[in-house]
Amino acid sequence: MRAAVLAAHGDPPRLVRRPEPPPGAGEVLVGVTAAPVTPLDLLCAGGTSYFGAPALPYVPGVQGVGVVLEGPGALPGARVWFASSAGMAPGDGSLAERARCRVEDVVPLDPGCPDPLVAALGLSAVAAWEVLEGRAGLVPGETVLVLGAGGVVGQVAVQAARLLGAGRVVAAARSARARDAAVAAGADVVVPLTAGERAEELTEALGAACPGGVDVVVDPLAGVPGTAAAAVLSEGGRLVNLGSSAGPALSVGSAALRSHSAAVLGYTNAALSARRRAGVLATVLEHAAAGRLTVRHEVHPLTACAEAWARVADGSADGRVVLVP
Numbered sequence: 001m002r003a004a005v006l007a008a009h010g011d012p013p014r015l016v017r018r019p020e021p022p023p024g025a026g027e028v029l030v031g032v033t034a035a036p037v038t039p040l041d042l043l044c045a046g047g048t049s050y051f052g053a054p055a056l057p058y059v060p061g062v063q064g065v066g067v068v069l070e071g072p073g074a075l076p077g078a079r080v081w082f083a084s085s086a087g088m089a090p091g092d093g094s095l096a097e098r099a100r101c102r103v104e105d106v107v108p109l110d111p112g113c114p115d116p117l118v119a120a121l122g123l124s125a126v127a128a129w130e131v132l133e134g135r136a137g138l139v140p141g142e143t144v145l146v147l148g149a150g151g152v153v154g155q156v157a158v159q160a161a162r163l164l165g166a167g168r169v170v171a172a173a174r175s176a177r178a179r180d181a182a183v184a185a186g187a188d189v190v191v192p193l194t195a196g197e198r199a200e201e202l203t204e205a206l207g208a209a210c211p212g213g214v215d216v217v218v219d220p221l222a223g224v225p226g227t228a229a230a231a232v233l234s235e236g237g238r239l240v241n242l243g244s245s246a247g248p249a250l251s252v253g254s255a256a257l258r259s260h261s262a263a264v265l266g267y268t269n270a271a272l273s274a275r276r277r278a279g280v281l282a283t284v285l286e287h288a289a290a291g292r293l294t295v296r297h298e299v300h301p302l303t304a305c306a307e308a309w310a311r312v313a314d315g316s317a318d319g320r321v322v323l324v325p
Contacts, residue, residue, distance in 0.1 A: 002325065003096030004305035007057045009047030012309040013095065015302065018059075021092060021100045028071030028106055030082055034119040034299075035064035035094035037312045037321045039245075044087025051088040060086055063122045064094030065115045072103065081107045081118055081281060095305060097325045107278045112289025120297035120320040121156065125284045126277055127242055127269050128156035131218050132164055134280075135267045136238045140165030142215035143234070145206065147225045148245065149187060150178020152295050152320050156284070157218045158185035159293045166216075170209050172202075172225060177318070181296055193225055199251070202228035213237065213260075223247020233262040242267040297322050 001020050004013035023029040041060045047053035063083050068075045083105040086093025093099065109118065132138045144161040148154045149171030161169045171182035174193040182190050189209045193202070206214070206228055213234025219226045223246030230239050230252045237260060241250065252264055269277065287293040296319025300308040304323075311317040 001097040002302060003059045003092070004061075004302065004309075004323070005057045006045050006060055009045065009053055009056070012306040012313070013045075013060055015305055018096070020098050023070050023100045026103055027100050028075055028103055029069045030064070030066040030080065030099050030101065030106075031069050032064050032066040032094055032097060032099050032325055034066075034115040034322050034324050035061050036119045036122060037095070037309055037323065038062060038124070039312070041087060041093075042309075042313055049087075054087045055090055058086060059092035059094075059096050059099075061093030061095035061099070062086060062088075063119070064099060065109070065119045066099070068106070069098070075103070075106065079109045081109055081122065083123070083277075095302070095323055097302070104274045107281055109285070110282075110289070113285050116297060116299045116322045116324065117288060117294065118285060119322045120152070120295050121284055121288060122281075123269055124152040124320070125156045125293075125295070126272070126280045127267065128153045128218065129160045129280050129284055130269075130272065130276075131240045131242055131267050132157065132160050132216065135240045135265055136216045138164050138166060138216050141167040143168040143170065143210055143212065144216045144218065145170045145172065145210060145214045145229055145232070146182070146187070146218045147172050147193075147229060148220045148243075149173045149182035149185070149190070150175060151220065153220050153242070154178075154218070155181055155185045155295050155319075156293065158182055158187050160284075161216075162186050163287060163292060168210075170206070170214070172206070181319070197224060199224045199227040199231070203231040206232045216240070219243075219250070221246035222250045226250030227252070230262075230264060231256060233260055235260050235262075237262045238265060239263070240265045240267050295319060299324055301325075
């Protein structure tokens with residue numbers, strides 16, 4: 001089979017031929033039809049993530065879509081989404097013509113969404129939805145602020161906030177393309193994020209966009225944007241952090257936090273049970289199939305894995321990059 005194989009930390013994967021991986025006990029073999037290249041894939045492949053440097057060589061890809069070729073029970077022939085621990089634990093991932101994974105990491109799919117869209121949504125969409133519904137407990141009518149709204153998590157969070165009944169959705173994004181994506185996703189107002197901007201300046205801009213304060217902040221950035229957003233939380237407001245692409249930390253004033261009975265929370269998909277993850281993914285895909293939710297993505301052949309990987313690394317991709325064998 002053909003597979004995108006990483007031979008050196010920090011380098012893009014290269015297409016090579018490998019033996020087809022036989023499934024072990026409690027595993028299935030999937031014929032991959034679409035697999036995304038995600039920031040987590042690049043983080044792991046760089047060799048400096050908190051998971052430790054992955055053993056080389058290996059096939060990256062923490063998730064994918066395909067058809068079960070071998071497996072227990074009625075699974076063979078089923079169209080599925082699947083998760084992988086490639087880069088976080090020994091073993092290969094989804095950027096190949098065939099992939100094996102644990103039975104509990106397979107989610108059967110209903111018809112409706114094309115495989116590339118399912119792959120583009122995947123775990124990022126699960127995170128966006130669960131941050132709002134599960135972690136923040138969004139109440140209909142509340143004001144939601146989405147930081148980094150041009151990214152996949154941000155685009156889905158804007159749409160999910162609408163679907164969950166938010167009264168007002170404010171987005172913040174850096175590039176013009178990202179701000180356009182936030183508007184297309186349904187944001188009421190978009191606030192620019194400016195390189196080198198101080199937290200106090202951004203707090204003022206966010207406050208002007210949210211005169212009544214913010215009930216829920218979706219924060220995949222931390223750093224200056226997260227610090228500024230924490231300062232505009234309303235009474236009982238909740239900021240949920242799920243990333244640190246703008247900085248390793250955010251600062252929250254104790255007095256403001258206490259006086260507003262506000263909360264700063266953390267989120268990771270790793271804390272979800274397989275059952276909950278499958279349920280959230282099914283909800284997201286139901287909305288996607290009905291045309292209520294989507295995400296920008298571009299599709300490339302597996303043979304262009306190095307070039308596609310580079311587009312994710314340098315930020316030139318228009319949304320999620322998806323590889324198809």
